[in-house]
Amino acid sequence: MSYSDLRAFLADLCNDLLTLKQPFDPKHEMAALLRAMPANGPAVLFENVTGHPGARVVGNLVASRQRVAKALGTSESELAATYLERTRQGIAPRQTDEAPVKEVRHIAPQDLGALLPVLTHYAGDGGPFITTGVVLCHDPVSGRRGMGIHRMMVKGGNRLGILLANPPLSQFHAAAEAAGRPLDVAVALGVEPALLIAAVVKSGPQGPDKMDLAGALRGAPVEMIRAETVAVDVPARAEIVIEGHVLPGVRETEGPFGENTGYYFSNLSPVVEVTAVTHRRDFIYPALCPWTADVDSLLSLAAGTELLGQLRTQMSGIADLDLTTGTCGFTAVIALAKARPTEVRRLIHLALSMDKRLKLVTVVDDDVDIRDPREVSWALATRFQPDRDTVILSGMEGYVIDPSCGGGTGSRMGMNATRGSGPEFDKITIPAAAAAKARAVLAEIGQG
Numbered sequence: 001m002s003y004s005d006l007r008a009f010l011a012d013l014c015n016d017l018l019t020l021k022q023p024f025d026p027k028h029e030m031a032a033l034l035r036a037m038p039a040n041g042p043a044v045l046f047e048n049v050t051g052h053p054g055a056r057v058v059g060n061l062v063a064s065r066q067r068v069a070k071a072l073g074t075s076e077s078e079l080a081a082t083y084l085e086r087t088r089q090g091i092a093p094r095q096t097d098e099a100p101v102k103e104v105r106h107i108a109p110q111d112l113g114a115l116l117p118v119l120t121h122y123a124g125d126g127g128p129f130i131t132t133g134v135v136l137c138h139d140p141v142s143g144r145r146g147m148g149i150h151r152m153m154v155k156g157g158n159r160l161g162i163l164l165a166n167p168p169l170s171q172f173h174a175a176a177e178a179a180g181r182p183l184d185v186a187v188a189l190g191v192e193p194a195l196l197i198a199a200v201v202k203s204g205p206q207g208p209d210k211m212d213l214a215g216a217l218r219g220a221p222v223e224m225i226r227a228e229t230v231a232v233d234v235p236a237r238a239e240i241v242i243e244g245h246v247l248p249g250v251r252e253t254e255g256p257f258g259e260n261t262g263y264y265f266s267n268l269s270p271v272v273e274v275t276a277v278t279h280r281r282d283f284i285y286p287a288l289c290p291w292t293a294d295v296d297s298l299l300s301l302a303a304g305t306e307l308l309g310q311l312r313t314q315m316s317g318i319a320d321l322d323l324t325t326g327t328c329g330f331t332a333v334i335a336l337a338k339a340r341p342t343e344v345r346r347l348i349h350l351a352l353s354m355d356k357r358l359k360l361v362t363v364v365d366d367d368v369d370i371r372d373p374r375e376v377s378w379a380l381a382t383r384f385q386p387d388r389d390t391v392i393l394s395g396m397e398g399y400v401i402d403p404s405c406g407g408g409t410g411s412r413m414g415m416n417a418t419r420g421s422g423p424e425f426d427k428i429t430i431p432a433a434a435a436a437k438a439r440a441v442l443a444e445i446g447q448g
């Protein structure tokens, strides 16, 4: 099943959507609520937004794997397989004339902060930051589309600071700048989860158009329409679109910003001059609080499952891969069937060189539940010998927001926590019939 847009998805969430009618301020109060949500808690709709009558804000949207699975019309257990199957072939977007995102048009807006309820998240943040903006633009040389989430600081008036640390957008901007030209961009806000996930897939320079990937993930083309003031097509059913130009040769402080690493990060970044904002009459602004489960599950699919697929093209027996929550995609656990030590070393080398974010990887056997931190710690505690089972790669590319790299190179580590061959490594088990009875009784008394 594909959702036509964000609001169609929200309408289908029923009890998995918490609607708050109390007033919440986009400055700190909304982020505080989102940070306080329990694990696997519902999505949150703020209906009473201080300073922005009529606007609504949604957050915690994809914070549970169950909701991500629902967004793709599949089950949690089938999520990775569904993702890998669908992304084998893209579905190209389709042009349309029907564009709810253009119900209201502000050409040359003077005060972006007054138009949109952009959240200020953490105590030390330098201002409000847009965190779910799907930034769309084209390579000034080849015309190829680029698409990614890039944080944007509301700087006052019609200016936004934008962090362009990752390709392809960083490369497109460099090419435009080399020619002394501004880069046209459009930022889609409030898109359905499939499109959000596609925006952050690690597709690489030869990878497919991410809008085709979005179509593939939702099983239907994304409907697009030309923006008002820039030569970029935008999702017609988004809630909001911001249009503008990244100015050539301009760098300004952008930050501090409480990042997905759990630390503040400031940068000298390019600036977007906004030329238009269009939105639905009753728009829903999308929040994504950094360093929360919302970010974890986006990365889990777009970076984790994508890496799993890439590794499987190189090696057999890889059962599953999980990016550890809260680590911004720097830490992963991989389950391998019938692991031999030489294969584990090869897998560690492959994983640590394929993904520029990945810094620590633990390989376990497929009798370990890699999403249960207790089981992963148990495998490390009982199957791993540090001097024998550690692989360290030095002088690797550091990731820009990792404070431990100090802006330079970094090192990476793999740990082989797979079992030896003897029966002393056989996991203790409960007889199946007794386990089934225990589960049934607990389910009956509502504790299952």
Ligand SMILES: Cc1cc2nc3c(=O)[nH]c(=O)nc-3n(C[C@H](O)[C@H](O)[C@H](O)COP(=O)(O)O)c2cc1C
Residues within 6 Å of the ligand: 147, 148, 149, 150, 151, 152, 163, 164, 165, 166, 167, 168, 199, 200, 201, 202, 203, 204, 260, 295, 298, 299
């Ligand atoms: C929540 C989230 C926030 C991101 N913010 C930025 C950002 O501010 N700047 C940036 O250059 N990339 C950012 N990225 C990564 C880009 O969207 C990137 O294009 C995408 O993840 C593709 O993978 P890559 O890192 O291999 O290029 C972010 C990714 C996620 C999941």
